[in-house]
Amino acid sequence: MPELYRSFVSLLAAAFIAAPSVGQEVSAQDLVRQAVDNYRGLSSYSEMTMVIHRPDWERSMTMRGWTQGDDNTLVRVLEPKKDAGNGTLMLDGNMWTYSPKINRVIKVPSSMMGQNWMGSDFSNKDISKTTDIIDQYEHTLIAQRQEQGHEIYTIQSVPHEDSAIVWGKEVLVIRDDWVLIEQQFWDQDGVLLKTMKASEIKVMSGRPVASVLRMSKIEKPGEWTELRTLEIDFDVQLQGNMFTLSNLRNPRQ
Amino acid sequence: MNASWLVVATLAWRNLWRNYRRTLIILATITLGVWSMIFMSALMRGMVDEIVRNGLETLPGEVQVHAPAYRRDPSVVNSMAMPDGDFLQALGESPVVAWAARVRVPAVISSERDSRGVVLLGVDPSAESALGSAPDNLVEGRFLLGVDDKGVVIGASLAKRLETSLGKRIVLMSQNPDNDVADRGARIVGIYKARLPGTEDIYVYAGRAATQKMLAMGEQISEVAVTADDYRAVQSWYPNILEAAGDELEVLPWTALDTFLSSMLAVQDGFALVFMVVVFLALSFGLVNTLVMAVFERVREIGLMLALGMKPALIIGQVLVESLYLLGLGLAAGNIIAYVSIRALENGIDISSVAQGMEMMSMSPVLYPALRFSDMLMSTAVVIVLGLAASLLPAWKASRLDPVKALTKT
Numbered sequence: 001m002p003e004l005y006r007s008f009v010s011l012l013a014a015a016f017i018a019a020p021s022v023g024q025e026v027s028a029q030d031l032v033r034q035a036v037d038n039y040r041g042l043s044s045y046s047e048m049t050m051v052i053h054r055p056d057w058e059r060s061m062t063m064r065g066w067t068q069g070d071d072n073t074l075v076r077v078l079e080p081k082k083d084a085g086n087g088t089l090m091l092d093g094n095m096w097t098y099s100p101k102i103n104r105v106i107k108v109p110s111s112m113m114g115q116n117w118m119g120s121d122f123s124n125k126d127i128s129k130t131t132d133i134i135d136q137y138e139h140t141l142i143a144q145r146q147e148q149g150h151e152i153y154t155i156q157s158v159p160h161e162d163s164a165i166v167w168g169k170e171v172l173v174i175r176d177d178w179v180l181i182e183q184q185f186w187d188q189d190g191v192l193l194k195t196m197k198a199s200e201i202k203v204m205s206g207r208p209v210a211s212v213l214r215m216s217k218i219e220k221p222g223e224w225t226e227l228r229t230l231e232i233d234f235d236v237q238l239q240g241n242m243f244t245l246s247n248l249r250n251p252r253q
Numbered sequence: 254m255n256a257s258w259l260v261v262a263t264l265a266w267r268n269l270w271r272n273y274r275r276t277l278i279i280l281a282t283i284t285l286g287v288w289s290m291i292f293m294s295a296l297m298r299g300m301v302d303e304i305v306r307n308g309l310e311t312l313p314g315e316v317q318v319h320a321p322a323y324r325r326d327p328s329v330v331n332s333m334a335m336p337d338g339d340f341l342q343a344l345g346e347s348p349v350v351a352w353a354a355r356v357r358v359p360a361v362i363s364s365e366r367d368s369r370g371v372v373l374l375g376v377d378p379s380a381e382s383a384l385g386s387a388p389d390n391l392v393e394g395r396f397l398l399g400v401d402d403k404g405v406v407i408g409a410s411l412a413k414r415l416e417t418s419l420g421k422r423i424v425l426m427s428q429n430p431d432n433d434v435a436d437r438g439a440r441i442v443g444i445y446k447a448r449l450p451g452t453e454d455i456y457v458y459a460g461r462a463a464t465q466k467m468l469a470m471g472e473q474i475s476e477v478a479v480t481a482d483d484y485r486a487v488q489s490w491y492p493n494i495l496e497a498a499g500d501e502l503e504v505l506p507w508t509a510l511d512t513f514l515s516s517m518l519a520v521q522d523g524f525a526l527v528f529m530v531v532v533f534l535a536l537s538f539g540l541v542n543t544l545v546m547a548v549f550e551r552v553r554e555i556g557l558m559l560a561l562g563m564k565p566a567l568i569i570g571q572v573l574v575e576s577l578y579l580l581g582l583g584l585a586a587g588n589i590i591a592y593v594s595i596r597a598l599e600n601g602i603d604i605s606s607v608a609q610g611m612e613m614m615s616m617s618p619v620l621y622p623a624l625r626f627s628d629m630l631m632s633t634a635v636v637i638v639l640g641l642a643a644s645l646l647p648a649w650k651a652s653r654l655d656p657v658k659a660l661t662k663t
Contacts, residue, residue: 094433110426110434111361114368162403164424164436166365187365188421 028139028155031174036070036134038178039209041234043068047078048229052120055222061118062230070131072243076251077118088117089248090128098248105249121194121215121225136163137170151176167193175201177208192218204232261567265574268547279543280583283636286536287587288594290632293532294525295595295622301521302623305484308514309507311452313386314352314478315487316494317510321503323475329358330430332473333502343497348481348490351383356464357475360427362407362457364415371411371457373427375464375474378402384480388445388458393419395443402460404442408453412444419444425459429469437467525628529635536636537643544576544647555651556659565652572648573641580640584633595624 044067051060062079073090077083085100095108113125137157145152155172159165168188173181179201185194194217198210209232216224241247269276309315318340323331335354336344344352356375361368378397381387387396388406396406405423407415417423422438429435439459447453465471481490487506495504508515548555555568601619 092433107432110428110436111359111370113426113434113436114361114363159422159438161422161438161440163438164426165438166363166422166424168365168422185365188417193365 028141031153031155032139033134034178035174035180036131040067043236043238044232044234045236046229046232048227050120051226053224066238066242068238074243087248091243093128095124095128096248105245136160136165179208179210205234207234257567261571262574265571268575269578275543279539279579282539283583284586286532287584287632287636288591290529290532291591291629293528294628295624298625299621299623301517305514305518307448308511309484310386312507312511313384314480315484315507316479316491317505318477318498319503329468329470332470332475335472335474336477339497343493349479350482352477352479353377353380353384354474354477356461358427360425363424364417366416369414372455373425374456374458375461376458377461384478390446391443392446393444397458397460400460400462403439403463405439406443406445406458407441409444409446410450410453427468435468529632533635533639540640541643544572544644548647548651552659552662555654556656560656560660568652569648572651573644576640576644580636584636588629595622598622
C-alpha cells in the first residue's frame with residue numbers, strides 16, 4: 001500500500017509541476033512524509049563518506065548503511081582502518097554500538113543520547129530518531145517559491161508540547177521532487193542554531209537524492225560535518241536478521 | 254570549724270581586692286576565655302547543625318525506605334510499591350509528622366544548547382512541602398501543582414548552565430525498566446534557588462504520576478522519606494517503621510544513610526570539649542601566675558598565721574577559695590556576655606566574603622550560632638575543676654611554709 005501511495009503522490013506531484021499555477025492544496029504533513037520516504041525508501045542500502053571538519057583538522061570515514069521502514073537503521077564503518085568494523089544499530093529509538101576491538105555490543109544509555117555520534121556534528125539522538133520529524137511535529141507550510149523549474153516548499157515544524165525534542169522549531173525546505181534541501185534547527189528564542197543543507201543533488205538509482213549534506217553550527221562557523229552519499233539503492237531486499245544484535249556483532253552480509 | 258572557714262572566706266575575698274588591678278586583669282582573662290569557649294562552641298554547633306539540616310533537606314527525611322538494591326543501583330528497576338497496610342498505618346502514627354513517596358532516578362536534561370546529568374525527582378508536591386524537601390525559595394514561576402503536573406521545576410544554576418529559562422521546553426531522558434530510552438519534553442514552570450548551588454544543579458522536580466508514566470513504571474516508586482522533625486531523636490521511632498515495612502524493604506535512619514553527617518555530629522561533641530580544655534590551658538598560666546604572686550607577696554603573713562596556729566589545711570583552703578572567687582566571677586561574667594552576644598547574633602553572621610570556601614564544605618554563607626545549655630555547663634565544669642586543680646600547687650606551697658623562715662623573710 002505505501003508503494004502504491006507513493007507512486008500516486010509522485011503522479012500528483014508531476015501534475016503540479018506541469019501546472020504550477022493551479023491553487024495547490026499540498027499538506028505540509030504529506031510533504032514531510034514524502035521527503036523522509038524519499039531518502040529512506042521502504043528499505044535502502046547506501047555507501048557514504050562522512051567528513052568531519054574542524055578549524056585545525058579534518059577526518060573522513062567511509063561507511064555502509066541499511067535502513068528499513070522508519071525505525072530500523074544499521075551503519076557499519078569501512079574506513080579508516082582503525083575504525084573499520086565499528087557498527088551502530090538503531091531500533092525504535094534505541095541504539096547499540098559494536099566495536100570489534102573490544103568485541104562488545106554496548107547499548108547507548110539515554111544519558112549518552114545527547115552526545116555526538118562518532119565525533120561528528122550529529123548527536124546520537126539526531127541519527128537514531130531521524131523519523132521523529134514525521135509525527136512529533138506540527139507542520140505548516142509557510143512559503144512556496146519557484147526556483148530553476150522546481151517548486152520549493154518551506155515548512156515550519158513546531159514540536160508537540162510533550163515530544164522529546166529540544167528545538168523551538170525546525171524549518172524544512174523541500175523541493176517538489178521530495179528532496180530535503182535544508183533543515184534548520186531553531187532555539188526557543190527564535191535563534192538559528194544548526195542547519196543541514198544539501199549542496200549537491202543527484203539522481204541516484206532513479207531517484208533525486210541530496211548526495212552532499214552538510215550539518216553546520218551557526219555559532220561555530222569553522223565546524224561542520226558533511227555526509228556524501230557515494231551510492232544508494234532503494235527498496236532492496238534485506239535479510240530478516242539484518243537489524244538484530246547478533247548481526248551487529250557478527251556481520252553476515 | 255564553720256567559723257574558721259568563714260574567716261578564711263572573708264580573708265580570701267579581701268585578699269582579692271588588695272591588688273585590685275591584678276585581680277581585674279585576671280578576671281578579664283577568665284571572662285574572655287569562658288566567653289570564647291561558649292561562643293566558639295555555639296558557632297561550631299551552628300555550623301554542624303546547618304550542615305546536618307542541609308543534608309537532611311536534600312536526603313530528605315530522617316528515615317528512608319527503599320527497595321533493597323536501590324541504594325547500590327538507584328535505577329528504575331529497583332523500585333518498590335506504594336506503602337500500604339501496616340506500613341501505611343505506621344507512617345500515620347506519631348511522632349511521624351510527614352512522609353513522601355517519591356520517584357528518584359538518574360536522568361539527563363537537555364536544552365537546545367547543552368545537556369547535563371541530573372537526579373529526576375517525581376514528587377507529590379503537597380507531601381514534599383510537608384516533608385520540608387520542596388525548594389523553599391522559588392525565584393521564578395511556581396512549584397508543581399499536583400502529581401500529574403507535566404511541568405518541571407529546576408534550579409537557577411542549572412537553568413543558567415543549560416542556557417534556558419522559565420517557560421521554555423526541555424527534554425528529560427532516562428530509561429524504563431526494560432532499559433529502553435524513556436524521554437519526554439516538558440516545560441519549565443518554576444526555577445528555585447537552593448542554599449547550595451550544588452543542589453540546584455542536581456535536583457529536577459517533576460510530578461510523580463507524570464514521571465511514572467514517562468518511565469513506564471506503573472505505580473511503583475523509588476523511595477519513601479519520613480520525618481519527625483527532630484533529627485536527634487530518630488533512633489526512638491525508626492524501629493517502628495522498620496518493623497511495619499517488613500523484610501522486603503530496606504529501612505534506614507539518616508545516621509546510616511549519610512554516615513558522614515552522623516559522624517560529624519559525634520565528632521562535634523568531643524571537639525567542643527577538646528577546644529575548651531585547650532582554651533583553659535592557655536588561661537591557667539595566667540591564673541596560676543596570679544595565685545603564685547599572691548602567695549609570694551604574703552609569705553610573712555602566711556608565716557604569721559601558721560605561727561598563730563592556723564592549720565595548713567585552712568591555708569590551702571584560703572588560696573583555693575580565692576581561686577574559686579576569681580573563677581566564679583569570671584565564669585559568671587563570661588557566661589552572661591556569651592549569652593548576650595549569641596542572642597544578639599542569632600539572626601546569622603554574614604560571612605559571604607568567604608562564601609565560596611564555605612560552599613565547598615556544603616555550608617551556607619550565613620553562620621547561625623546555636624547556644625546549647627550543655628555547652629555552658631561543660632565550660633563551667635571544665636573551668637572550675639581544672640582551675641582548682643591548677644591552684645593546688647601554689648596553695649600547697651603556701652601551706653608547707655616553715656613559719657620561722659617565713660616570718661623572718663624580708
